[in-house]
Amino acid sequence: MNVERSPSLVKPSAAASVFATLVDLARHHARVQPDKQYLLWLDKGREEGKTYTFAELDYAARALAVELQRQLALRAGTERQPPAAIIATQPGPQFVLAFFACLYAGIAAVPVYPQKKNESSERLCRVISDAGAQLLITDRLSLAALLAHEAITGLVQVVDVDQADPALAGQWQAPAIDAGSVAFIQYTSGSTGIPKGVVVTHANLMSNEQMIAESLNHDHNTVYVSWLPVFHDLGLIGLLQAFYLGVRCILMSPLAFVANPLRWLEAISRYRATTSGAPNFAYDLCLQRITPEQRQQLDLSSWTVAYSGAEPVRKGTLERFAEAFADSGFRAQAYCPCYGMAESTLFVTGVPQGITPLTLTLDKAQLNLDRAVLVDAQHAGPQSIHFVSSGVPAQSCQVRVVDPQRCVALADDLVGEIWVSSPSVSGGYRNRPQLSQEVLQATLEGEPQRRFLRTGDLGFMHQGELFVTGRRKDLIIIDGKNHYPHDLEQTIERTLAQLSISIANAFSIAAFSVDRDEREQLVVVISLHKSQAQIFSVEQTSRAISAAVVRAHGVALDELLFVSSRLPLTSSGKLQRTQCRSLYLDGQLQAVASPFELSHQGTREVTS
Structure with missing residues (x-):
């Protein structure tokens, strides 16, 4: 199947494309369709709340x-570079207002997850410092x-979006910005290490x-519904897509969806x-x-673009959802x-509207040799x-699939690193030349x-379509939530220390995911010091580690494996998680006790 774009495709947002900045477009919308509703916020996912025309x-x-x-x-005098402002609001109308106010002020918006009282402020402080906010x-x-x-309030001036004086609107002057601003x-989300800020002009x-x-054939009839976190690119760019088109967006909290997924489909139907x-x-x-009874109350016939991204798309899920x-x-x-x-700001590729996604069945052994051979x-x-x-x-x-060692583009059906070149690709990371x-x-x-973005993802091209086979580095x-392995490993190391259990060395814990039973499962391998191998309770230790990881990261471990052998390291002494994962899948890790599989209920979550 070779997907081709229709030559008669009408650009649905040709008017929007003539504006250099989102501020120019916003002023245009306010003049041309002032009374048209842009945003509707659903409290608790159902009750109509704040709106914005x-x-x-x-x-x-x-x-x-x-x-x-x-x-x-x-x-x-405090700024070291062009000004920036952190946006740390709850998802919803306050975030939308704060984001557009930053643009209207000529200030770079920096969306972050809203801080909680009982969690460390270390990462947010690092973002503030790195962004120069x-x-x-x-x-x-x-x-x-x-x-x-x-630690936070000492770095920045805090502004309450709810206290803004509406009378100030008349004093506004357009900022000196252009397309390159x-x-x-x-x-990047999820890491307590040094954050990387992608600069988007x-x-x-x-x-x-x-x-x-x-690509999705949107037009003035598009109606957008979302519960996705607005401080992540998938949620933010989707929210702005509705604004770009000048159409309605119905928004709810991620927590509302997680509490009751029916609310998402009810909003689409309603x-x-x-x-x-x-x-x-x-x-x-x-x-x-x-439930089947609840499905009977839904009318999803208007839903023509059901996009799926940010994690692997599964054939079984597509089929079961369509049937149900x-x-x-x-x-x-x-x-x-x-x-x-x-x-790349967000979007690179997508299946065109109205075309059933192509699924390929490949030979695993050949795929391990970086060849996509159909079965x-x-x-x-x-x-x-x-x-x-x-x-x-x-x-x-x-889009090119590349041999990353030789920097040469590969032919179809050969697996390599995915490289991307487009006007949407960022010019750089903040303070990371x-x-x-x-x-x-x-x-x-x-x-x-031509300049390319090296994604770090693996995949291949087949008849003009992109197939992603592996994920970026060790992420x-x-x-739907990113977890950095070293964050998980540090939590486990601290827990082991509290239990007085010695690991073999500083690189003796490896966290990675495996694709099993139609979902990603989290596996942790721990290399124990030989003196500890026989004097601890596998079950007690596993449960303590599992509880610590759930508390710190909101994710459940599926399996813990204790081994006496050293984990593989690079020549520079760094942990080779990919090789460790391969050894695990091949059954080559020598366990000191039977692997402990953890049962869990209700521990998976999505950040709001």
């Missing part, structure tokens, strides 16, 4: 922008938690929104949404927790698996594996003038 959002953003500029002036915008619900952390900085943002609109999506696990959660909700009006052709990342799906067995297409590249986007050069300015043999993604 395009004119109301423009007015409120101008007022808050004046206040931000005033606060910035009071801190004159002078301001932190929050709301009433989040303010108390922030004020409890003197920074719109926002997206920091207005040109990057406008280009990516146009790509999404064209508001006749055409576009909505989530990571693969969300579709699984709907299958698990929405067929009587509710859902069509399999609505599925739109996508691929993207923060460094007859009817004769698939344990030695085969399914991959769902991530679609075709956007029209202004070039060397890393920016290495990751975002790569060149290919034969294409010396673990479970239920």
Whole structure:
């Protein structure tokens, strides 16, 4: 199957594409369709709450922008680079207002997860310092938690979005920004290490929104529903896609979805949404927790773009969801698996609207040799594996599969690193010139003038479509949430120390995920000091570690394996998690006790 774009495709947002910045577009919307509703917030996922028309959002953003500029002036001389403001509000109207106010003030927005009272402020302080942020915008619900952390309040001026004076709107003056100005900085999530901020300009943002609109065939009839976290790229860029198009967006909290997945599909049904999506696990959660009786009350016939991204898309999930909700009006052709990342603003590839995603069945042994060799799906067995297409590249986007050692593009059906070149690719990480050069300015043999983003992801091209086979470096993604292995390993190391159990050395814990039983499972391997191998309780220790990981990271361990052998290290002494994972899958790790499989209920979660 070779997916081709229709030559008659009408660019649905041609008007929006003529504006250099999102501020220019926002002012246009406020003039041309002032009374049209842009945002509807659903309290608890069901009750209609705060709304914004395009004119109301423009007015409120101008007022808050004046206040931000005033606060910035009071801190004159403290900035080391173009100004930035942290946005640490609850998801919802306050976030939307804060984000647009930053743009209206000519300040780079830095979305972050809202701080809690009982959690460490270390990562947020590092983001503040790295971004050079002078301001932190929050709301009433989040303010108390922030004020409890003197380390945070000592770095920035805190601004309460709920206290903005509307009368200031008349004093607003358009900022001196253009397409090359920074719109926002997206920091990588989940790590307590040194954060990386992806700098996204207005040109990057406008280009990516146009790509999404064209690739998914959005138009003025699009209606968008979302529960995705707005401080992550998938939620934020989707929210802004509705704004880019000048259409309605119905938004709810991620916590509302997790508490009751039915609320998501009810919103799609009630508001006749055409576009909505989530990571693969969300579709699984709907299958698990929405009853046949509840399905009968849904009308999903308006849902024409059901995108799926941020984690592997599973063939079984697609099939089961389409079958379960067929009587509710859902069509399999609505599925739109996508691929993207923060460094490309978001979108890179997607399955065009109305086309059933292609699934390939491959020979596992050949895949291990970096070759995609097809197997007859009817004769698939344990030695085969399914991959769902991530679609075709956007029209202004070039995707190559590359031999990363030789920097040479590979032919179809050969596995290599995915490289991306497009106007949406960021020009750099905040304050990381060397890393920016290495990751975002790569060149290919034969294409010396084109700059590529090295994604670190593995995949192959097949008849014009991208198939992603591996994940970036060691990142673990479970239920839509990123987990960095070293974070998990440090938590486990501290727990072992509290139990007076000695590990073999500083690199004796490896955390990784494996694909098993149609979901990602979290496995931890621990290399024990020989003197400890026979004098501890596997069950007691496993439960203590599992509880610590759940408390610290909100994710459940599926298996703990205690071994006496040393874990594989690189020549420079770094842990080789990929090799450790391979040894585990091949059964080559010598256990000092039977592997302990942990049962768990209700421990998986999505951050709000």
